[in-house]
Amino acid sequence: MVVKNQCLDLEVFFKEREAVLKGWPTGQEVDLEEAVAYHKNLPQEKVMVNQLLSARRENKTLIQPRAGVALPEQHIELLKYLREEGEADLLPTTIDSYTRQNQYEEAEKGIKESRELGRSMLNGFPAVNYGVKVCRQIIEALEVPVEVRHGTPDARLLAEITLAGGFTDFEGGGISYNIPYAKKVPLENTIRYWQYVDRLVGYYGEQGVKINREPFGPLTGTLVPPSISHSVGIIEALLAAEQGVKFISLGYGQNGNLIQDIAAILSLKDLAEEYLKKEGYQDVEVTTVFHQWMGGFPQDESKAFAVISWGATAAALSKATKVIVKTPHEAMGIPTKEANAAGLKTTRQIINMLQDQILEQTRRMDIEREIIGKETRQILDKVLELGEGDWAEGTVRAFAAGILDIPFAPSKFNAGKILPARDNNGAVRFINFGNLPFSQEIKEFHQEKLAERGEVEERDVGFQMVIDDIYAISKGMLVGRPR
Numbered sequence: 440m441v442v443k444n445q446c447l448d449l450e451v452f453f454k455e456r457e458a459v460l461k462g463w464p465t466g467q468e469v470d471l472e473e474a475v476a477y478h479k480n481l482p483q484e485k486v487m488v489n490q491l492l493s494a495r496r497e498n499k500t501l502i503q504p505r506a507g508v509a510l511p512e513q514h515i516e517l518l519k520y521l522r523e524e525g526e527a528d529l530l531p532t533t534i535d536s537y538t539r540q541n542q543y544e545e546a547e548k549g550i551k552e553s554r555e556l557g558r559s560m561l562n563g564f565p566a567v568n569y570g571v572k573v574c575r576q577i578i579e580a581l582e583v584p585v586e587v588r589h590g591t592p593d594a595r596l597l598a599e600i601t602l603a604g605g606f607t608d609f610e611g612g613g614i615s616y617n618i619p620y621a622k623k624v625p626l627e628n629t630i631r632y633w634q635y636v637d638r639l640v641g642y643y644g645e646q647g648v649k650i651n652r653e654p655f656g657p658l659t660g661t662l663v664p665p666s667i668s669h670s671v672g673i674i675e676a677l678l679a680a681e682q683g684v685k686f687i688s689l690g691y692g693q694n695g696n697l698i699q700d701i702a703a704i705l706s707l708k709d710l711a712e713e714y715l716k717k718e719g720y721q722d723v724e725v726t727t728v729f730h731q732w733m734g735g736f737p738q739d740e741s742k743a744f745a746v747i748s749w750g751a752t753a754a755a756l757s758k759a760t761k762v763i764v765k766t767p768h769e770a771m772g773i774p775t776k777e778a779n780a781a782g783l784k785t786t787r788q789i790i791n792m793l794q795d796q797i798l799e800q801t802r803r804m805d806i807e808r809e810i811i812g813k814e815t816r817q818i819l820d821k822v823l824e825l826g827e828g829d830w831a832e833g834t835v836r837a838f839a840a841g842i843l844d845i846p847f848a849p850s851k852f853n854a855g856k857i858l859p860a861r862d863n864n865g866a867v868r869f870i871n872f873g874n875l876p877f878s879q880e881i882k883e884f885h886q887e888k889l890a891e892r893g894e895v896e897e898r899d900v901g902f903q904m905v906i907d908d909i910y911a912i913s914k915g916m917l918v919g920r921p922r
Contacts, residue, residue, distance in 0.1 A: 440627040444681050444831035447638040455635060462596045463543045465570030471642075474603035477575070478648040487584035487608035488649040488686045490529060491726045494760050499794070500729075501761040502526070502786050504779050505588060507533030507563035509553035511573050514564050515580045517776050522583060525780030526787045529761060530581060532606070534589035534597065535563035539620075541593055543567055562773060563589070566601050574604020586610060586653070592617050592624045598636045602643065608651040608688075609640065612675035614834065614843075615655035618850040626835050626852050633675075634682055634831075641683020649686060652679050653728060656690020659847045660733025662859040662908060663692060664867050665703040666814030667845060673711050673819060677830050680720040687711075688760065690728035693750050695917045696866040701798060702807035704729055704757035710815050718830075729759035731786075735913035736769035743767035746912060747782050751789035756798045762786060770913065807866070814881055818843065821876040841874030860904040862888035863895050865917040870900060896921055 447455075460466035483489050494501050504521050508514050514532070521527045537546035546565040553560045566574055566587070578585060586608035587601045594616070598609055613633035617624050640650045654675035658668050672689040679687060689711050691703050704727050711725045731750030736743050747765050754762035766782040768774035774782075798804075821842050826833020837843040841854030848855065856873030868885040869875070893900045898921060907919025 440625070440631065442627045442630045442634075442831045442835065444678060444826075444829050446641075446681050446683065447634055449642075452635070452638050452642070456599070459595045459635070460599060462541070463567050465567060465600060466596055468571040469599050469603045471603070474571075475643065475646045475648055477603075477605060478607070478643065481578070481605060481607070484582065485578065485584050485607065486649055487529065487586060487651045488724075490584055491651060491686075491688065491760050492724060495726050498758050500754050500759050500790050501528035502764055502783055502790060503529040503531060503586070503761055504764050504766075504783055505531055505533050506779060507531065507535065507588075508559035509535065509550055509561040509563075509565065510559060511564075511569060511576060513559060515577055518577070518581055518585070520776050521780055521783060522581065525783035527783050528583065530583055530585045531588045532566065532577060532585055532601075533563040534587065534591065535561040535565050537561065538563070538565050538567050538597065539589050539591040541591070541596070566604070567597055571600055571604045574601055574606065578605035584608060586651075590616055590620050590655075592621050592629045593632045595632055595635045598639055602639065602650060607649070608653060609636065610653045610655060611636075612654040612671075613678065614671050614675055615658060618838070618845050618848045618853050619655075619659045620849075622849045622851060624850070626838055630678065630831050630834065634678065637679040637682035637684050640679075644683055644685050651686040651688055651726075652684050653688040653690065654679075656728060657692025657730045657733045658845050660692050660730075661847045662694070662734075662861075662867050662905070663846060664814075664859055664869060665691065665694070665699065665706070665811045666818060667857075668692065669703070669707050669710060669811065669815045670818040670822070670843060671845070672707065673714050673815070674822065674830055674834055676711055676723070676725070677714060677718055677720070680715060680718070680723050681830075685722060686724050686726075688726045688728050690730055690763075692730040692733045693753055694867045695732065695749070695912065696861075696864055697753055697756070698801070698803050699807050699866040700729075700753040701757040702804055702811060704759050706808045706811045706815070710812060714819060726760035727757075728761050728763060729754035729757060730763045731765040732912060735910060736765070737913055737915060738770040740767040742915060743769060744781075744785055747785050748789055751786040752793065754786075755790045755793035756796070762790070810881065810884060814877060817876050817878065817881070842876055844873050844875065858902070858905060860889060860900070861892070861908045861911075861918045863892040863918070870902075870905065892918070
């Protein structure tokens with residue numbers, strides 16, 4: 440399959456819809472015209488775009504958890520609890536793993552087992568199995584916007600049902616929900632699947648319905664250098680904009696060095712707007728998402744709260760539009776609703792305390808923003824060159840050549856040659872550059888930063904640093920120092 444970055448012709452799109460909606464019986468519930476009317480009748484405060492743009496104008500950071508269980512009544516109860524007790528501004532519906540793999544029959548078994556036991560036997564909400572009407576029960580039971588969060592390489596049917604169900608934000612992308620999640624799914628396929636999702640969102644927009652799209656920023660969530668996640672997010676934004684998407688939230692996963700994390704969020708919005716305008720997408724609104732630490736957590740709850748607080752601090756000082764909140768049970772599995780609310784309240788307290796504070800732009804901050812900008816532009820410009828002006832083709836070729844490369848990703852279509860580690864201050868740098876198209880100046884910058892750490896620790900810069908850094912936060916440190 441050859442995939443091109445071209446807006447899907449509506450005739451082609453609607454023909455494909457016929458097959459997509461036959462993927463599970465609930466697909467037949469989707470009536471696009473009726474769904475548009477339903478969205479237009481939603482209260483304005485339930486529309487995600489409205490909340491995000493308002494927060495961006497006011498320099499506020501909204502808080503949102505992750506959450507999802509198998510049974511609708513319990514899912515609604517959970518979300519209400521997180522809104523009322525946890526003080527969440529925005530709410531999620533996290534989709535179960537079977538649905539993410541389009542295994543709806545297995546999800547159906549999970550629903551049945553959950554009913555029999557009276558508790559969730561799925562790790563999320565099986566929206567496709569329940570269909571449009573049940574999705575609307577969730578939307579109507581809550582007073583704030585709800586986002587669909589998942590991890591689905593082929594999310595076409597999920598998008599059809601949940602958007603018709605009244606959800607006003609849909610997460611994911613053809614790169615970010617493939618390379619870090621799947622092993623054998625060709626990138627051409629997922630880019631094409633997500634062109635369909637974005638064309639659907641674009642079609643809603645053409646009818647006057649505002650739906651936000653959010654590529655998944657953290658990728659593998661393990662020492663991902665900012666320029667790598669920025670490049671993927673911006674490409675997904677460009678692909679979405681071509682299909683008519685007008686509202687995009689770009690995310691970044693916390694790395695732990697405050698200066699680097701703030702510089703990353705600030706540069707992400709600037710770079711995205713730069714490339715969107717350069718490609719002729721003048722009317723796309725960009726907001727930002729800060730994901731609290733996605734790596735290993737300490738098992739001790741008090742220590743886990745410290746990690747959550749550090750993430751909240753970075754989100755607040757970077758003025759990210761929203762922050763995705765972790766829980767003190769991260770090291771133990773799926774959290775209780777009480778633990779989820781506790782993470783939210785911890786984050787809320789920090790956000791409120793820092794609302795009126797600004798971290799001054801220092802020389803170190805300027806250097807970080809400059810290096811992130813240079814790296815990201817060098818990657819993106821090479822992708823466009825490989826694609827001969829086409830971002831979709833360029834992306835496929837760039838991954839094949841290792842020009843785009845995500846650390847620790849399972850996909851066989853990912854080169855896996857780059858290797859990140861922390862410098863002496865905890866910022867994430869490159870030990871191995873793989874085939875990244877970086878200038879000698881950038882390579883020397885990283886080598887010098889890592890050499891400084893090596894001198895302090897009296898050891899060679901190498902793979903053991905990477906291992907130590909991966910486990911450091913769970914053991915109570917940021918930089919994995921030798922014992």
